[in-house]
Amino acid sequence: MLSVKNLSVALSGSAILKDVSLDAGSGRVTALLGPNGSGKSTLLKAILGVIKKTGGKIAFKDTDFASIDLKARARICSCVHQNVLFSSPYTVLEYVLMGRYPHLGSFDYYGLSDYRMAREMIKRVGLAGFEERIVTTLSGGEAARTAIAQALTQDSPVMLLDEPTAALDPRHSMIVSEIIGELAAEKRVVLMAVHDVNMALDCSDRLIFLKNGAVYKDMDSRDITGGILRDVYDIPWEILPVGNDGRRAAIPVRNLIGLKYAGEKTGGLIDAH
Amino acid sequence: MIRRLPASFGYCAVFSALCAGAVCGLYFGDVRLTMDELFEMLRLGPFGVTEEAVKHSVVWSLRMPRVLAAAMTGAVLACGGVIFQAVLRNPLAEPYTLGVASGAAFGASAAIFFGVGFITESAFAGSMGALFLVWMLGGRKDGDISGTILAGVIVGSILGAALTLLKAIAGERLSAMVMWMMGSFAAARWSDVLPLLSALSIVLLLSGFYARELDIMASGSDGKTLGIDVSRVCLILLGGVSFAVSLAVSRFGVIGFVGLVVPHLVRMLFGPGHRHLLPLSIAGGASLLCLADTLAKGWNELPAGVLTVLVGGPVFCFLLWRRN
Numbered sequence: 001m002l003s004v005k006n007l008s009v010a011l012s013g014s015a016i017l018k019d020v021s022l023d024a025g026s027g028r029v030t031a032l033l034g035p036n037g038s039g040k041s042t043l044l045k046a047i048l049g050v051i052k053k054t055g056g057k058i059a060f061k062d063t064d065f066a067s068i069d070l071k072a073r074a075r076i077c078s079c080v081h082q083n084v085l086f087s088s089p090y091t092v093l094e095y096v097l098m099g100r101y102p103h104l105g106s107f108d109y110y111g112l113s114d115y116r117m118a119r120e121m122i123k124r125v126g127l128a129g130f131e132e133r134i135v136t137t138l139s140g141g142e143a144a145r146t147a148i149a150q151a152l153t154q155d156s157p158v159m160l161l162d163e164p165t166a167a168l169d170p171r172h173s174m175i176v177s178e179i180i181g182e183l184a185a186e187k188r189v190v191l192m193a194v195h196d197v198n199m200a201l202d203c204s205d206r207l208i209f210l211k212n213g214a215v216y217k218d219m220d221s222r223d224i225t226g227g228i229l230r231d232v233y234d235i236p237w238e239i240l241p242v243g244n245d246g247r248r249a250a251i252p253v254r255n256l257i258g259l260k261y262a263g264e265k266t267g268g269l270i271d272a273h
Numbered sequence: 274m275i276r277r278l279p280a281s282f283g284y285c286a287v288f289s290a291l292c293a294g295a296v297c298g299l300y301f302g303d304v305r306l307t308m309d310e311l312f313e314m315l316r317l318g319p320f321g322v323t324e325e326a327v328k329h330s331v332v333w334s335l336r337m338p339r340v341l342a343a344a345m346t347g348a349v350l351a352c353g354g355v356i357f358q359a360v361l362r363n364p365l366a367e368p369y370t371l372g373v374a375s376g377a378a379f380g381a382s383a384a385i386f387f388g389v390g391f392i393t394e395s396a397f398a399g400s401m402g403a404l405f406l407v408w409m410l411g412g413r414k415d416g417d418i419s420g421t422i423l424a425g426v427i428v429g430s431i432l433g434a435a436l437t438l439l440k441a442i443a444g445e446r447l448s449a450m451v452m453w454m455m456g457s458f459a460a461a462r463w464s465d466v467l468p469l470l471s472a473l474s475i476v477l478l479l480s481g482f483y484a485r486e487l488d489i490m491a492s493g494s495d496g497k498t499l500g501i502d503v504s505r506v507c508l509i510l511l512g513g514v515s516f517a518v519s520l521a522v523s524r525f526g527v528i529g530f531v532g533l534v535v536p537h538l539v540r541m542l543f544g545p546g547h548r549h550l551l552p553l554s555i556a557g558g559a560s561l562l563c564l565a566d567t568l569a570k571g572w573n574e575l576p577a578g579v580l581t582v583l584v585g586g587p588v589f590c591f592l593l594w595r596r597n
Contacts, residue, residue: 048497048498049497050495050497050498069500069502070497070500070501070502071500071501072500073500074498074499074500075500077498078498079495079498081495081498084493085493086492086493087362087491087492087493088359088362088491088492088493088545089540089544089545090488090492090544090545090546091544094488094492094546095492095494098485098488098489098492098494098499099499101485101486101489101499101500101501102499102500104485106482107482109485109548110485135492150494154499
């Protein structure tokens, strides 16, 4: 289990995360939701050790992250970042293979088993046949899936995803959702920051809402209501049933007066419920 | 799909070019030798005794250190270019980005201007001073290197302006300053080889140890997420390369082009993977500067820095045209 206790992060003197505590269990998908600037990406970066925390504790099972170096942490945590940037003409295979770096010794180079794993993960994200393609020629969706394949190649028990489907079309988003489900089925901890509430409802077991750098609500995804979403995003939402298997979709309801001026003209937002 | 040449072909090509460059460098010069005589001198070794003492001395005391100096400087500059371009993720980066060349040029010019001698020492002090200044101004603990690059550009510009001022008031010493800055191996001696060997050892160690990290940084992957202490690695790589390059430029002047274009040339032909890019660039840079220096020698001792561009530039343009 990944456990975050009383985590605080400040950047340039201003608090970005305040006393955040959460547990993300193995075999479950936990979604981090919240408006822009609520601290979702910062929380993921703090877990990765990319930015320094000002207080609190992050641990996986019995391992306190403060006591291990970045490479050991990379063997525990992998991450798919929001913006995938390719700055050199590596092939997809070469790029994905770099995910094996945390598992190499100081003087080792990638071996046959590393290549085998990289090829397997490329196939898993639906990019079979792309091994020799140059990454700078990939479309947005292919690039996102290449980044996911690199993180999968890292083979870590904790997987963090920052907007993994932001650049993907519905079909590929669904493929990624399925991969996320498979990762959880493999008893990994999956923690993803998403703006897409429906993706979170579709593939996560738990929702953690962040607002102003603090945990606003930590709940089972089945308990979602329009009222909670309205409180978090300050716009009205409707929750509608989809199909006959208990799935639901969340739809933000656009105020006809317009969001920008709604507060001024009506003294508050119109509640759709 | 990609069209890259196999690395084995690259190794054959660059090492053949290096051998050819070295033999040409030893063969051509004012004192004429036959090929048999050259190989005989090489067989005798540096301490051999022969009736042709002059020719032996020309080969072992003049031409050999010159060839070694050109080859090692080329290797250091090309390797430095590869490392800078990867760490800074900038195709225009070269080993002089952090101001070591401007510092060396200013130090050497100041020594020439004031007529104090110690040109090499002043150039080295100048480049180290510039590097120190850049690090003090732009180095950040969080590993963000954009400030360091900016500081390098600013320090380089200030030193460039100071150098222009020196040149404007240098009078008859101007030609000595300009010739130093163009770069030449004409004065290379065995005493220069040891510092260059240290410089080469530094870049070879860095390339051997950090090839995988350089791949990750150059690819655009997030190094920290993959377990690299990016700020520490950047500090070691940029500092180490700048120091090694300072050892070279403080002796033979500012030789441009090699550090910028050789890495691109090799990358274009054999791909961006640093496992092969580094050794191929090292050998490529060494052979290019060897050949350029041989041409410079035959061309009335023209500055080698000018000829590196004349030799390598058209080849690079041709490959760029073919690729597009």
